[in-house]
Amino acid sequence: MSDQTTGVPQTVSRVPRAAATGEEAYLEVTDLQVQFPTADGLVRAVQGLSYSVPLRRTLAIVGESGSGKSVSSMAVLGLHDRRVARITGSIKVGGREVVNMSDKDLEGFRGGDAAMIFQDPQSSLHPYFTVGNQIIESYRAHNNVSKRVAKARAIDMLGRVGIPNPSRRVDQYPHEFSGGMRQRAMIAMALVNDPKLLIADEPTTALDVTVQAQILDLIADLQRDFGSAVVFITHDLGVVAEIADDILVMYAGTAVEHGPVNKILGEPLHPYAWGLLESIPALTGEPQPLHPIPGSPPSLLAVPSGCPFHPRCEFKDRVPDDWCTTLRPDLIPRTADLGRTSRCHLKDPDKVFETEVLPRLP
Amino acid sequence: MLLYILKRVLSAISVVIVTLVASFALFFFAPTDPAGVICGPRCTPERVADIEASLGLDQPKVEQIALYMKGIVVGREYSTGGVVRHCDAPCLGYSYTLGQPVTKLIGAALPVTVSIVLGGAVVYLIVGILSGTIAAQVRGTSLDRFVVGTTLVVQAIPYFVFALLIALYATFLPDSGYHPFLDNPLTWASGLLAAWLTIGVTNAASYTRYSRASMIEALGQDFVRTATSKGISRRRVVYRHGLRAGLTPVVTIFGIDLAFQLTGAIFTESIFNLPGLGLLTLRAFGQYDLPVLMGGVLIGSAVLVVMNLVVDIVYTFLDPRVRLG
Numbered sequence: 001m002s003d004q005t006t007g008v009p010q011t012v013s014r015v016p017r018a019a020a021t022g023e024e025a026y027l028e029v030t031d032l033q034v035q036f037p038t039a040d041g042l043v044r045a046v047q048g049l050s051y052s053v054p055l056r057r058t059l060a061i062v063g064e065s066g067s068g069k070s071v072s073s074m075a076v077l078g079l080h081d082r083r084v085a086r087i088t089g090s091i092k093v094g095g096r097e098v099v100n101m102s103d104k105d106l107e108g109f110r111g112g113d114a115a116m117i118f119q120d121p122q123s124s125l126h127p128y129f130t131v132g133n134q135i136i137e138s139y140r141a142h143n144n145v146s147k148r149v150a151k152a153r154a155i156d157m158l159g160r161v162g163i164p165n166p167s168r169r170v171d172q173y174p175h176e177f178s179g180g181m182r183q184r185a186m187i188a189m190a191l192v193n194d195p196k197l198l199i200a201d202e203p204t205t206a207l208d209v210t211v212q213a214q215i216l217d218l219i220a221d222l223q224r225d226f227g228s229a230v231v232f233i234t235h236d237l238g239v240v241a242e243i244a245d246d247i248l249v250m251y252a253g254t255a256v257e258h259g260p261v262n263k264i265l266g267e268p269l270h271p272y273a274w275g276l277l278e279s280i281p282a283l284t285g286e287p288q289p290l291h292p293i294p295g296s297p298p299s300l301l302a303v304p305s306g307c308p309f310h311p312r313c314e315f316k317d318r319v320p321d322d323w324c325t326t327l328r329p330d331l332i333p334r335t336a337d338l339g340r341t342s343r344c345h346l347k348d349p350d351k352v353f354e355t356e357v358l359p360r361l362p
Numbered sequence: 363m364l365l366y367i368l369k370r371v372l373s374a375i376s377v378v379i380v381t382l383v384a385s386f387a388l389f390f391f392a393p394t395d396p397a398g399v400i401c402g403p404r405c406t407p408e409r410v411a412d413i414e415a416s417l418g419l420d421q422p423k424v425e426q427i428a429l430y431m432k433g434i435v436v437g438r439e440y441s442t443g444g445v446v447r448h449c450d451a452p453c454l455g456y457s458y459t460l461g462q463p464v465t466k467l468i469g470a471a472l473p474v475t476v477s478i479v480l481g482g483a484v485v486y487l488i489v490g491i492l493s494g495t496i497a498a499q500v501r502g503t504s505l506d507r508f509v510v511g512t513t514l515v516v517q518a519i520p521y522f523v524f525a526l527l528i529a530l531y532a533t534f535l536p537d538s539g540y541h542p543f544l545d546n547p548l549t550w551a552s553g554l555l556a557a558w559l560t561i562g563v564t565n566a567a568s569y570t571r572y573s574r575a576s577m578i579e580a581l582g583q584d585f586v587r588t589a590t591s592k593g594i595s596r597r598r599v600v601y602r603h604g605l606r607a608g609l610t611p612v613v614t615i616f617g618i619d620l621a622f623q624l625t626g627a628i629f630t631e632s633i634f635n636l637p638g639l640g641l642l643t644l645r646a647f648g649q650y651d652l653p654v655l656m657g658g659v660l661i662g663s664a665v666l667v668v669m670n671l672v673v674d675i676v677y678t679f680l681d682p683r684v685r686l687g
Binding site: 077079103106107108109110111112115116118120123124125126127128129137138141142173175186189 | 589591593594595596607683
């Protein structure tokens with residue numbers, strides 16, 4: 001696929017947009033802000049996040065815990081309690097605005113047009129209802145069919161996600177499933193209404209590695225069959241390489257780098273992404289000490305001024321006039337390649353990467 | 363499952379027997395003088411000895427216990443003043459002061475207590491769970507604070523003070539008194555209304571707090587978020603997914619509460635003049651009426667172990683992860 005088709009608009013208004021010449025975006029997030037007023041102050045969980053995902057493509061959102069990956073994705077499904085969360089900006093799914101959507105419309109939207117797979121299938125499935133019962137409930141919430149028809153559909157879905165003997169398994173409880181099977185059941189439940197948008201929130205984190213690979217394959221297969229747009233949240237760069245078309249790197253509630261997967265994993269332009277690559281252990285050759293990113297992620301109660309990454313950035317001296325500490329960089333193309341953007345003041349990040357970072361990588 | 367129940371029933375029976383023997387020893391070895399009480403203040407020693415003989419109190423204590431146990435299983439006979447009276451199994455002895463088999467006395471008092479307690483339970487379960495669930499949903503708002511504050515106030519009022527207040531001020535309620543349900547359900551209900559209200563309101567406070575805490579926890583669970591993400595209505599999320607999980611711990615508390623209430627709602631019964639188990643044992647206590655006291659203990663321990671068993675079995679239906687076997 002050429003770079004042009006992946007050049008999706010995801011910048012804030014002041015910045016010239018990269019032309020979207022590919023498929024039309026199914027999910028379009030524009031300048032999303034999610035804030036939680038707490039007794040300690042305002043938690044700015046997501047600040048000015050913009051991205052879009054067309055049908056049949058997978059966007060991986062990566063970042064540390066607390067970088068706003070899950071919070072922003074829950075906002076896409078309208079899952080935040082409105083009395084607790086302050087959400088501004090725009091989230092358009094299939095042309096419909098989700099921010100400020102009425103409760104009634106949200107009910108039809110969730111689980112129908114857009115569905116979500118959660119991290120831990122053990123706690124995300126209701127322990128007191130059978131797996132079939134939970135899938136049936138999901139199907140009947142959006143389709144006016146009898147219980148019998150819905151059950152047949154549930155059995156069909158369980159079969160499609162690779163659960164053996166689905167007509168017997170449908171009447172079992174989640175605790176009678178193994179971890180991998182439980183996640184398959186969760187996926188069956190999410191896909192029962194043929195959603196055009198699937199958000200997978202670290203769906204393989206709670207699973208062991210062999211099962212992880214199966215689940216990733218399953219999601220990729222189902223995406224091909226259903227033709228949906230997929231947002232895949234993870235902190236595992238190995239998973240990203242396997243499943244994603246595009247990557248959005250998040251830090252402190254905002255996107256710091258965005259672009260096609262091979263570009264971002266091959267030659268990232270943001271110091272935070274460099275740090276992520278450097279902290280992957282090498283599996284071949286002599287064991288080398290890891291290079292973790294110094295410091296720790298900032299508190300979302302007091303996000304650093306200027307570039308939120310500056311307290312941990314080893315390259316901030318290269319930028320003139322204290323820009324890093326005073327001026328928030330925009331998410332814009334930094335190189336001749338307009339299909340990828342990053343939020344950094346460095347003048348020639350591609351050269352810095354090539355000459356200084358690349359040699360250090362294992 | 364069946365084997366489990368059988369095992370539990372057997373162990374329950376042994377607990378009751380141990381309780382019986384222990385309380386028998388406590389009461390009958392105590393320096394009480396039932397014969398003297400029956401005989402009255404102006405009583406000859408011969409008359410006292412005669413009464414003791416008729417009650418079997420002149421026998422060795424161990425034999426008395428054996429006779430008592432035998433009475434429960436096959437029945438026994440008493441002779442008072444030359445008249446022999448047969449007491450059918452399960453015989454819990456004769457009341458010294460009322461001259462009636464304890465079984466009959468308890469048989470009359472038990473329906474009263476059960477009516478009071480179950481009716482009250484309906485009130486406090488409905489009020490408590492409903493207000494607790496609503497408070498959990500609006501946690502942190504002024505409505506929530508109002509509900510929690512009210513429960514604190516109600517809980518701070520001693521139970522008997524509350525019963526007295528209702529007896530004194532709620533005069534619009536029908537006169538209280540016990541009329542058997544089978545005679546006329548309407549008079550049965552109206553006679554118990556004041557007692558139900560007392561038990562209901564005082565217990566509703568704690569049940570509101572249990573349910574609120576339990577629901578807050580349940581609604582924060584991942585599976586509730588999953589349910590929301592399916593696109594079902596908020597009401598369905600709360601009352602089908604949340605309440606189902608939130609109620610399970612409340613059921614446990616309810617089972618034990620019910621057992622304790624059944625062993626005697628003494629204040630309620632005496633204030634509202636309802637001849638239940640509590641009143642029966644209280645009166646027996648003042649008159650050294652040991653067989654009646656023993657009967658009360660027996661019923662109490664039996665109810666307690668049975669309710670524990672019932673809670674365990676109900677739990678397996680509520681939570682499929684719990685499998686007995």
